[in-house]
Amino acid sequence: MRQYGSNRYDVIVVGVGGMGSATCYYLAQRGKRVLGIERHGIPHTKGSSHGYTRIIRLAYYEDPSYVLLLRRAYELWRDIEARAGEQLLHITGSIDAGPEHEWVFQGSWESCRVHDLPHEVLTGAELRRRYPGYHLPPDHLALLQPDGGFLRPERCIISYVQAAQAEGAEIHACEQVLEWEPTAGGVRVRTDRDVYEAERLVVSAGAWNGELVDCLRDLSVPERQVLAWLQPTHLEHFLPEVFPVFNLLVDEGRFYGFPVFDVPGFKFGKYHHFEEMGGANDLDREARDDDEAMLRQFAERYFPESCGPTMNLFTNTPDHHFLIDTHPTYPQVSFASPCSGHGFKFASVIGEVMADLATTGITRHDVSLFRLERLVGAQRTPAINRPRGQGWRLNAFVRPEEIVPPW
Ligand SMILES: Cc1cc2nc3c(=O)[nH]c(=O)nc-3n(C[C@H](O)[C@H](O)[C@H](O)COP(=O)(O)OP(=O)(O)OC[C@H]3O[C@@H](n4cnc5c(N)ncnc54)[C@H](O)[C@@H]3O)c2cc1C
Numbered sequence: 001m002r003q004y005g006s007n008r009y010d011v012i013v014v015g016v017g018g019m020g021s022a023t024c025y026y027l028a029q030r031g032k033r034v035l036g037i038e039r040h041g042i043p044h045t046k047g048s049s050h051g052y053t054r055i056i057r058l059a060y061y062e063d064p065s066y067v068l069l070l071r072r073a074y075e076l077w078r079d080i081e082a083r084a085g086e087q088l089l090h091i092t093g094s095i096d097a098g099p100e101h102e103w104v105f106q107g108s109w110e111s112c113r114v115h116d117l118p119h120e121v122l123t124g125a126e127l128r129r130r131y132p133g134y135h136l137p138p139d140h141l142a143l144l145q146p147d148g149g150f151l152r153p154e155r156c157i158i159s160y161v162q163a164a165q166a167e168g169a170e171i172h173a174c175e176q177v178l179e180w181e182p183t184a185g186g187v188r189v190r191t192d193r194d195v196y197e198a199e200r201l202v203v204s205a206g207a208w209n210g211e212l213v214d215c216l217r218d219l220s221v222p223e224r225q226v227l228a229w230l231q232p233t234h235l236e237h238f239l240p241e242v243f244p245v246f247n248l249l250v251d252e253g254r255f256y257g258f259p260v261f262d263v264p265g266f267k268f269g270k271y272h273h274f275e276e277m278g279g280a281n282d283l284d285r286e287a288r289d290d291d292e293a294m295l296r297q298f299a300e301r302y303f304p305e306s307c308g309p310t311m312n313l314f315t316n317t318p319d320h321h322f323l324i325d326t327h328p329t330y331p332q333v334s335f336a337s338p339c340s341g342h343g344f345k346f347a348s349v350i351g352e353v354m355a356d357l358a359t360t361g362i363t364r365h366d367v368s369l370f371r372l373e374r375l376v377g378a379q380r381t382p383a384i385n386r387p388r389g390q391g392w393r394l395n396a397f398v399r400p401e402e403i404v405p406p407w
Contacts, residue, residue: 009035009170009198011358012189014177014212015205016042018049018153018344019336021160022351023202023358025080028167030359035198036169037191039176039208042161043154047206049344051227052262054153055245056345057094059145061107064114065369069349072365076348077151084159087152092240092259094148095127095134098249100141105249108143120144131244133237133266135302140250148245150258153344160351177205177212182330200358203335207280213335215328215372220337224276224283228295229265231308238266238306252298266306268299271341324350324370326357334358 011027013020016038024036040046058074060066074089081088096108112119122144124136136142161171172193180189186199203212210220232238243259257268273291276283292310299306322343327333334357336350343350349365356363 007194007196009033009196011035011200011202012037012187012196012198013202013204013354014180014189015039015047015203015208016157016161016171016173017047017204017206018157018347019206019350019354020202020204021157021164022076022080022347023204023336023354024164024169024171024351025160025167026351026355027202027358028164028169030355032355032359034164034169035196036161036164036171037175037177037189037196038171038173040174042171042173043157049153049157049206049347051267052152052154053150053258053267054344055094055148055247055256055258055342056089056151057096057145057148057245057247058115058117059094059096059108059119059143059148060111061096061104061247062342063107063369064111065366067111067115067117069346069365069367072352073346073349074147076352077156080156080159080163080348083163084155086155086159088156088159089149089151090240090261091147091149093144093146093244095131095142095144095244095246095248097124097127097136097140097142097246100139102249104247104254105141105143108145108247112143112145118146131237131242133232133234133243133303133305134246135304136248136250144244150245150261151344152262156344156347160347180212180333182332186332187330199332201333202354202358203333204354206337209323209335209337211280213327213333216323216335216337219323219372221277222280222283224273224278225269225341226273226287226291226295227267227269228292228299228310229263229267230296230299230306230310231264232260232266232306233308234305235260248302250298250302252294252301255298255302257303265310266299266303268295268303270295270298322370323372324353324357324367325372326361328372331361 010032013036016036027034077089098104122142124140125138127134127142176192187201189196207222210216238260240259254271323337353363
């Protein structure tokens with residue numbers, strides 16, 4: 001039974017999570033007739049955008065070229081926050097720390113120098129005096145950038161969806177896109193409820209992008225992630241006013257974490273966790289004892305006052321890599337797979353980029369780092385790995401998973 005108006009739209013957006021919700025809004029704001037289709041409820045806990053908090057940081061060790069996009073992302077987060085009338089972005093400062101010559105500290109420092117960002121460099125000992133929750137090795141260096149903080153992902157999605165609806169977008173939740181095909185006038189999309197047509201299609205289905213877009217099948221690989229919340233024994237050291245968000249490169253790997261917020265626990269996780277890849281529907285969604293043991297071992301060494309009983313543990317599958325482009329064969333189709341475990345902070349500006357691509361086919365933002373072409377090239381060319389302990393720059397022609405981490 002049809003509940004909606006005509007089945008013809010300017011743009012259909014598949015997946016109304018972090019990226020899709022923002023895309024729906026920026027398209028509707030431009031006067032486009034938009035349909036956003038989401039397989040689950042909005043928001044939900046089966047994709048990549050749940051868990052109460054996501055780090056946002058302006059210092060970017062992955063590559064200084066992200067900073068321009070981030071400046072715009074911050075502006076757009078502030079805009080949607082004003083429109084929603086609630087705080088979505090909390091500023092705590094951000095710490096990027098590790099051994100002096102390693103890529104996390106060096107890359108973050110370089111991005112500050114290139115873009116003239118305010119920052120301070122602290123030793124592990126100085127960091128602990130300023131922020132007593134941190135117990136880093138005294139000779140590690142920490143880059144403190146005052147604009148870092150965290151976003152509230154579920155509230156961000158809700159805010160974008162409500163703003164999109166107010167601008168006239170139709171949002172269908174609990175409806176699954178089964179397939180799409182090109183037509184003379186654009187695309188036809190078949191769901192488990194109906195068939196729709198549009199001039200343009202944006203695929204922002206997160207970990208499921210590979211199932212919907214043929215050229216992403218082998219490139220967008222879901223990965224299991226696990227997060228822990230521990231009850232601090234000294235809560236006063238883990239509150240947002242005294243605990244900046246962090247990215248740490250330590251002997252055990254690369255970890256990230258947050259102050260206590262919403263859930264009464266110190267939240268943290270390890271990038272790539274146990275490197276368990278698989279189909280988005282197949283990965284184990286239950287947190288296991290070995291997940292908890294590994295995460296707790298990290299906290300005991302670097303945040304010993306956080307290590308009370310476990311408050312919450314959950315898996316947040318899946319993760320995959322940045323890809324933003326138009327389809328090589330069907331220019332009326334574009335896709336956004338901006339993850340690698342660090343994509344949420346960009347959702348606002350990626351929404352704007354996707355709206356650009358779906359309306360004009362080009363964008364004023366420099367997204368060359370995220371083009372499909374670089375990965376196709378990388379498959380044909382031997383991987384060039386970052387030299388250990390020297391370079392840190394993310395090479396646009398190397399697949400992120402081909403970079404040898406320095407630990
Ligand atoms: C554990 C973890 C921690 C992270 N931490 C950070 C962080 O601190 N900072 C940061 O910036 N980023 C972080 N990230 C990355 C960030 O969360 C992701 O980049 C972002 O959430 C991805 O958003 P998305 O819109 O691509 O995917 P999602 O939000 O998952 O949205 C995709 C949507 O598409 C829907 N969908 C799929 N298939 C269909 C279909 N066939 N029909 C209809 N709908 C469909 C899904 O149900 C889903 O709602 C983290 C990621 C993880 C997993």
